[in-house]
Amino acid sequence: MELLRRLCQAFGPSGNEGKIREIIKNEVKPYADEITQDTLGNLIVRKKGTGKKIMLSAHMDEVGIIVTVIDDKNYIHFSNIGGVKPETLHSSKVEFENGAVGVVYKKVEKPSKLADFYIDSFDACKGDKPYSVKVGDVGVMRGAFDVFGDFISSKALDDRVGCYILIETLKQISGSENDLYFVFSVQEELGLRGAKTAAAGISPDYAIAVDVTTCDDFPGGGKYPLKLGEGPAIKIKDNSIMCHPIIKKHLSDVAQKHNIKVQYEVLDVGGTDAGAIHTSGAGVATGAISIPTRYIHTPCETVSISDVKGAINLLTKACMEVL
């Protein structure tokens, strides 16, 4: 899990995915036939084959904040990058790309929106400090990488866990006929923007996205049936896609054949790269594998190691077989 730890703890809000890209590039080098980077910053790692083009996609970016105003007392006021939940911000810490750290605290008794918070960055905004913070700088939530038995909790598991699954799948694949494109996409959290251009560039025959999904098997939850540790989920739908029957069936058949425990995901909110890919060009048969995740878009996103291993197994087997 050392690679997953490095991926999660690295800095990479939407639009600033460079550090994640470097980690992945170094990791995949020995296994790739071709590594390219497109205009928007998507990292495209190809494992050549003579068969159909299959695009696999996981996004590198994480949600974060951007500095909008630094007031005359050097307190920071900010806006969100992606779906930051205000109720989870109070008394958390954020860090900036240069290493500066700030505490998020509330301005009002009952905060409900981002404007109800400020960031105290301990005078990092004062002029010429080595760790200075400026208007327009972006930050991410701090959240340590902890492993407890089968559980991992960290910031940015959404979607570094997907990146990790793609990397481990690439490492395990051998002798596949399929022409595989492992896409590490940018700007998913801002509206599936990287995957859209990557799909247009690749024009795949099939696509599978790997991302986290809501798992609310906790007190006060229970709206959705997924459970942590019960296996990766084959996506049926979310707000961005009705998954293609070919992919649903392929994943389902592979899981059954190789005895991989899976769940099925029907979500009436949210979206993932699959949504942008399937309406690209003349249309792409697309589906997704989802990792059940508690507390999405907080500093303590939580997944199960066995689900992650199951997903790697499922994706590897799915990529080895002809669609």
Add this chain to the structure above:
Amino acid sequence: MEDLMKLCSFEGISGFEFEIGNKVCNMLRQHCDFVDTDVLGNVVGVIGKGRGKKIMIEAHLDEIGLMVKNIDDKGFISFVKIGGINPATLPAAEVFIHGKEKVFGVIGSKPPHLQTEEESKKNYKTDEMYIDAGFSREELLGKIQIGDAITFVSKPVRLQNEKMASKSIDNRMGIWCLIECAKRLKGKDLPYELVFLAAVQEEVGLRGAKVASYSINPDAAIVIDVTHGISPYTESSSNAFPLGCGVAVGVGPNLHPSLSKALIDTAKKHEIPHVIEVCAGNSGTDAWAIQITKKGIPCALVSVPLRYMHTQVETVCMSDIEAVASTICSTIEEGMEC
């Protein structure tokens, strides 16, 4: 009316149009030179390939419905909505679940007698309703699974004065017009290539039309859909029209002025009853996606007023549907600038 009733009885929620697509394929094949489908399930019929400018006539194939979200310990089936459904229209509905078998069920909810005063003041939420098929969980697991499509039981009925009510008149009415136009235009010596598109997944975000118009890349598109019919409490809306008023021709930024004008002029000339529908922004139809495909595609929109949209009793007047088909065919025969 029988043909439309038959189309309304076909089942195909967004993303699950492959079966109905096959049926419509066969119907279009009788009038088109050839018919094809694409990866998402869009059905495309062509008359006069290469004859000249390409005119696409489009209607969406999918209908709103539900999907199995979970099956609980006692065999009650929870669901999510596919497309824009008002939960208030769901209690007591009859449905089919399309699993390994087609399972009939009814939508249940907490009886009013057992509701708290607070609860009784509000509509049931989707999460508070469930499908009861009478089966136990164990029995159901062999028949259906999470992610199966659910459609409303179809009971198209004839109402007085040439009106009919059914599920999914939105937009099987459009599919009826599509087939009718192909039928009327097939033998005609026209300087256009005609493409008939029955598009998937409109109700979940205009997805089918987006990719199909990308491959077809027509010079102009005429989109057929429904608009609101006047019924009690809708009078305050400017975008509701009386049933029987004819075809509603859309105007606004989503639609190309010269195409809208051509349709209106033709309707006037042939004394086809018509009204103007003002679409101030997003027309809420596939035209919104088609217009900005590739280098841009000029669109027109012709609609039929429909009461009780997105319910199982959508109601239309047959003469309005006839007016849509006539307006499209006459406009194409008169010659369009595109």
